[in-house]
Amino acid sequence: MAQGDDGIERARDAVARESWADAYAMLRDIEPSDLAPADLEGLADATWWLSKVDESIAARQ
DSSP: OOOHHHHHHHHHHHHHTTOHHHHHHHHTTSOGGGSOHHHHHHHHHHHHHTTOHHHHHHHHO
16 A cells, blocks of 8 residues: 555656556555545546546546
């Protein structure tokens, strides 16, 4: 489970590298209320590229 600022920073780095599987694995384990809007968008992008369309749509709402 990714925790704290370090986990969020690692997840952001994975999004920036377009390492979608890593980004998804880290972001899904962080409490949504702890994520900034850009982090939720990163989660939505990761789920989209991993063909998790329903999760992608949910992350954008």
